[in-house]
Amino acid sequence: MSKIYRFLLLVFLLVQAATAGTNFIILDSGDDKEKIVAQKKHYEARLEQDKTVESLANGSKFQAVIKKVDASYILRVGPFKSNDLLALVYLKAKESFPNAFILEEKNLVLKSEPIIQTVEKKIYIDREVAETKGDDPLWVAMFALAFVGIFFMFLSSEQMKRMRLEHEKIKLKHESLELKQNEALSSMGENIQIIAKETMNHTHQLAEKVKETPLYDDVEKVMNNENELLDVTGDLVKFLRLKSKKVVIQHEVFNFNHVLNEVAGLLNTKYKQNEIELVFDIDKDVPKYMMSDSVHLGQILINLLEYFIQNSQNKEVKIEVTTVKEKKKGLNLIFKINADINIEDKETLFNSYYDEESRRYVGLGLFVAKELTYLMGGELDITDKNYESTMLVFTLHIEVQNNEKRKYRLPDKDLVGKKILIVDRSHSSALATQKLFAYFRADIDILSAEMFSEQIPDFTQYEIFALSNTLFTTKVFGAIEQVKKKQDFKIISLENLFTSKDIPLNKHVDIRLKKPLTQEYVFDTLIKLYTVKEDSKKSSEENDGTELMVYSEAFQDTPNITLESFHSLVDAHILIVENDIVNQNIFLEILGKSNIKVSVVNNGQEAIDFLHDVQEHIDIIFMDINMPVMDGYTATKIMRKESRFDQTAIVFLSALASEHEIEKMLESGMNGYLSKPLKLEQLYTALKAFLNQVDPLISPMYVPSPMVFEGLNVEVGVENLNDNIIFYKQVLQEFMDAYSQSGSIFEGLVREQRYGQIKVLCLDMKGLTGTIGAKEMHIIINEIHQHLIYKKPELLHSYVKIYQTKLDELTRSIEIYLEV
Incomplete structure (x- = not known):
């Protein structure tokens, strides 16, 4: 009987294996093998961290494998025999791989020859036993098998219930995460104005209270600070x-x-x-x-x-x-x-x-x-x-093109191997500074701020002393002065870029370093400490009129500047050298409606090539520092070697604008600099300084007449972005690029009943239409979203045509507005 049971159970399992499909999860695909390999590593790292999947897998290994199909590479996970485990891993994979999908392959294992032979052998043995003992034991065995099968099915069903319960928990968590993520956009239009107005109201109330006190200058700076709003808008773009x-x-x-x-x-x-x-x-x-x-x-x-x-x-x-x-x-x-x-x-x-x-x-x-x-x-x-x-x-x-062992070579051997003492309040910062100087084979000691405060060390054994600027005292300066009388002793003031304290330099301090430091910063510092500086450019105060002015200080804000203020600037050609497309668009938006000719290139090498090809005079070059191929310093030095660019002003764009960076800009041949992020008022000041044109604020300002745009309330949209027209136009342009074809996408999703994708589209569009002031489109999207929430997908077909109609109205209005 046991042999009959084993035989029937084997047949049952073989039938199950024959009818079951093998499921795989396709995580990603593409022609770039390096990207697929990186995605495989990312999946494996996530799998190791996920304790839920690990515990439910019960020893199963969900290995990711890369398969090559024609010229493409496919990253797949599996196989999965259990639908519950398949669903669990699929939901987890979707968190990191939003384009993942399930692929089913049929299992043809029953057709393999070895299996058939084994089955035939077992049939022969069981038949022999059955003939010697009669038919009754066979029926008993079959009933026993049925009972055992029901029993195992019961156990399996209980396990399945537990798995499904766990599966539902994970699914609910996944939907919650997805909803939170998409709500970032869906609530953008409804809440961005609240943030801006709330901040402005509190700031203006505070300003009124401290108007007659020394604090007013600081509060006024806060009033002009749009960082929070610009962050939201910038990340949205x-x-x-x-x-x-x-x-x-x-x-x-x-x-x-x-x-x-x-x-x-x-x-x-x-x-x-x-x-x-x-x-x-x-x-x-x-x-x-x-x-x-x-x-x-x-x-x-x-x-x-x-x-x-x-x-x-x-x-x-x-x-x-x-x-x-x-x-x-x-x-x-x-x-x-x-x-x-x-x-x-x-x-x-x-x-x-x-x-x-x-x-x-x-x-x-x-x-x-x-x-x-x-x-x-x-x-x-x-x-x-x-x-x-x-x-x-x-x-x-x-990738690295030039694999030199020494990336930074000092011009003089005497600069190598200096004996240096570092005292910093931050031990991590002191160790990092030590590592940068050690690159140049310096012999470095580190002393804690506490020990230094207790007793000033013997400075005579050192050539360079780097001290945190907050630790300089009269006693310290006295000890430094005594050493400087006897030997060449260089003093570095270590200052934190993120501190509000600005301590004046003593005459004995040779240079100040703004932390965090880089290897090139330390390289330049060592050269500067032992190099006599020669002034090669005339400042704005001593210029005799034969050279362009050089402004070593930041340009001041010109008050009451708007975009319309730039319309009166005429007969000039400006070159923008900037590789960030967002910054390029800001320049074009500000200057594009003026009578100034604007050209744009992506790096210093392109700027050199452009200047050699163009015949007309370039009045101003706005030059970024951080660019690929050729940076701003190198490009400016090359331009300054040619006399035909003597009357071309070069204004650097700098995010850091530290004392060290300003000196490097001056040495390369700049005429001034603007700090990033760009401010309208400072840009106007720079243009006025080098174009020598009449102040447009004196002449009548151009005020455009209000226009009505069907389906687009421009005033509401601009107000939502705190009256920042530049960013409003950027958001409109990006909206057009991302969603102007969403009508046909929506129609296809409705036809294919892909309601989850429609929900994501609604959440995106709901927030964006609210932000840009597209009220009618916002109402339509909201209605579609409500039908999905209340489980009425059959009503979505009636919205296909109206969605497309309202979208066409909105896109036409956006195109017209962007043109004017």
Whole structure:
């Protein structure tokens, strides 16, 4: 009987195997093998971290495998025999791979020859037993088998219930995360104005209270600060560019130091009063020049560091930069960001949503950073160092053209091997500074601020002394003065870029360094300390009229400037040298409606080529520093060697604008600089300084007559963006690129009954139409969304035509508005 049972059970299992399909999850596909390999590593890293999947898998391994089909590569996971496990892993995979889908392949195992032979052998044995004992045991066996089958089915059903319950929990969590993420846009139009007005009202109330006090100047600066709103709008523009697949990853050579300087400068613009200690801990093997996308690398670092700066408990954020050689060509550039932060839910960290309680947007910048990282083929990983310390690891593959062992070569051997003492309040910062000077074979001692305060060391054994600016005292300066009388003793003041304190320099201080430091910054410092400076340019005060003015200070704001103020500028040709397309658009929007001719190139080399090809005179060149192929310093030096550019003003665009950077700009041949992010009032001042034209504020200002646009309330849209017309037009343009064809998409989704996709489209469009002032389209989208919420998808067919009609009206109005 046992043999009969085994035989029937085997047949039952074989039939099950024959009728079942084998399911796989397709995570990604494409022609770029490196990207697919990076996605495979990302999946494996997420799988190791996911305890839920690991526990429910019961020993199963969901390995990701890359298959080549024709010229494409497919990343798939499986096989899955259990539908519950398939659903579980699929839902988890969708969090990181939004384009994932399920593929079923039929199992033909029953047709294999070995299985058939085994079955035949068992049939022969069981038949022999049956003939010797009669038919009754066979019936008993069959009934027993039925009973055992029912029993196992009962157990299986209970297990299935538990699995389905767990599955439903995960599904609900997934839907909640998806809803929060999409609400970042759906509530954008309804809440962005609240943030702006609330901030402005509180600030103006405070300004009235302190109007007659010394605090008024500081409050006035806050009144002019639109950082919060610009962050929301800027991230929205980037989000739309990602949605419309307009983000193109470049692969060009750039100076890594310039990227770090721009990151520090832009963060300083927002967090100068935070007293944060930002540390760049750069390994000696990190190359000076590398090949990747400098703009998007900088954007990722800014967004990641901004999160850590906002949430760090001890006001210190350190980013370690190292490299690891790959077997194939190139290096892995690894950024490790460390701070005292306790992140409770790492799975949702990069999902953006609107927090109703605080009425603030959460995670939009991190969401953009994550998407850009994956587009660049990089990886992001979060790990806990201990209970209250977190490390984020950002890995990016780069290529290096020139693999020189010495990336920075000092011009004189006497500059190598200096004996240096470093005293800094931040131990992490002191170690990072030590590493940068050690590259030049310096012999370095580090002394803590506490020990230094207790007893001043013997300075005579050192050639360079780097001291935190807050530790300089009368007693310290006295000791320094005594040493300087006997030997060549250089003093460096270490200053924090993010501090509100500005301590005047003593005559004995040779140079001040603004932290965080880079390797090139230290390289320039060593040369400057032992080089006699010669003034080659005349300042604006001593200019005799034969040369263009040189402004070493920042341009002041010209009051009451609007976009219309630029309309009176005429008969000039301006060249914009800038590789960031968003900044290019800002310049074009400001100057595009004036009577100034504007040309745009993407880097210094393109600027040199353009100037050699063009015959007419260029009045002003706005030159960015951080650019691939050729940076702003190099391009300016080349231009200044040719006399035909003597009457062309070169105005640098700098995010950092530190004393060190301003000196480098002056040495390269600049006439002035503008700080990033660009301010309308300072740009106007710079133009007026070099074009020598009549102040347009004196002549009648051009005031455009109000226009009515069908389906678009421009006044509401501009007001939602705090009367920032430039950003409003940018958002409109990006909206057109991302959603002008959404009518046909909506029709196809309705026809195919893909209601989940329609829901995502509604959430996106609901927030965007509210933001730009498209009320009629907003109402239609809201109605469609309500029908989905109340489970009435059969009504969606009636909205296909009206959706397209209202969208056509809106896009026509946007096109007209952008033209005028």
